[in-house]
C-alpha cells in the first residue's frame with residue numbers, strides 16, 4: 352500500500368481541472384506509476400470539507416473494472432489527495448481533441464464500458480452526475496473507465512466558477528434545470544447519467560458538442576434552451592440505424608420515458624464486437 356505522500360515523486364502534470372491538478376507520480380519504493388489528484392481548499396468551510404470527505408469515501412469504496420481505481424486518499428489541512436490508477440491514454444476529451452470524430456465501433460465500445468460503470472454505480476445507489484468526455488479515461492489497453500465523483504464540484508477552484516459550471520451543465524439532463532423535477536441525488540437522478548452518456552456518444556460521431564450548432568454562442572440561455580426544448584437532434588447522415596436508435600433512447604427529454612441502463616446495456620449498438628480487454 353501507499354503509506355505516505357512523500358513516497359510519491361511527481362513526474363508530470365496530466366491535467367488540470369476545476370480546483371485540482373492531476374500529476375503523474377512514481378512510488379519511489381516500488382517504482383509503480385500512479386495518478387495523483389490534488390484538490391486545494393481555497394474556501395476552507397466545514398461544509399465543503401465534509402462534502403469532499405464523503406465523496407472521497409465513495410471513491411474508496413467503489414471497486415469495478417469500469418471505474419478508475421482509487422488506492423489511497425490523503426487528507427491534510429489545505430488539500431485532499433487521491434492516489435489513482437494511471438490512465439495512460441488520458442481522457443475521451445483529449446482523444447476527441449486529436450481525432451475529432453471516432454468510428455462507430457469505437458464509440459460502441461466506449462458506450463458499453465460507461466454503461467457497465469453506471470450499472471455498478473447505480474447498484475451502489477450512486478448517481479455520478481458529471482458524465483462528460485473529460486471524466487471518461489482510457490488506459491493503454493483501451494479500457495474506458497469512469498472517473499471523478501464530483502469532488503471537484505464542491506471545491507472552489509482557480510477556474511472561473513461560471514465557466515466551470517457551463518462546462519458541466521452542457522451534459523446535464525433537462526430535469527436538472529427544473530427545480531421541481533429533480534431534487535438532488537434521488538432515484539430519479541439515475542436517468543440523468545443516461546442523458547449525459549447520450550450527449551457524449553452523439554458528440555463522438557458529430558465531432559463537436561452536439562446539442563447546439565458550431566457557430567452558436569455556447570452561453571447559458573442557448574444551452575438550456577437546446578437541452579430543455581429543442582426537439583430536433585443533429586444526427587450525422589452516416590449514422591447507422593443502431594446508433595440513431597441508441598442515442599434517441601438516451602436523449603428522451605422526459606426522464607421517466609428515457610432508456611434505463613439495464614435496457615441500454617442490451618441494445619444492439621453496444622453489442623457489436625468489442626476490442627477492449629474488459630471481460
Ligand code: ATP
Pocket residue numbers: 365366367368369370371373386388419435436437438439441442444445485486488498499503518
Ligand atoms: P474537469 O472539470 O475537466 O473534468 P476535474 O476537476 O473534474 O476536471 P479530473 O477530471 O479528475 O478533474 O481530472 C482532470 C484531467 O486530468 C482529466 O480530464 C484527465 O485529462 C486527467 N486525469 C485525471 N485523472 C487521471 C488518471 N487517473 N490518469 C490519467 N489522467 C488523469
Ligand code: MG
Pocket residue numbers: 368485486499503
Ligand atoms: Mg473531471
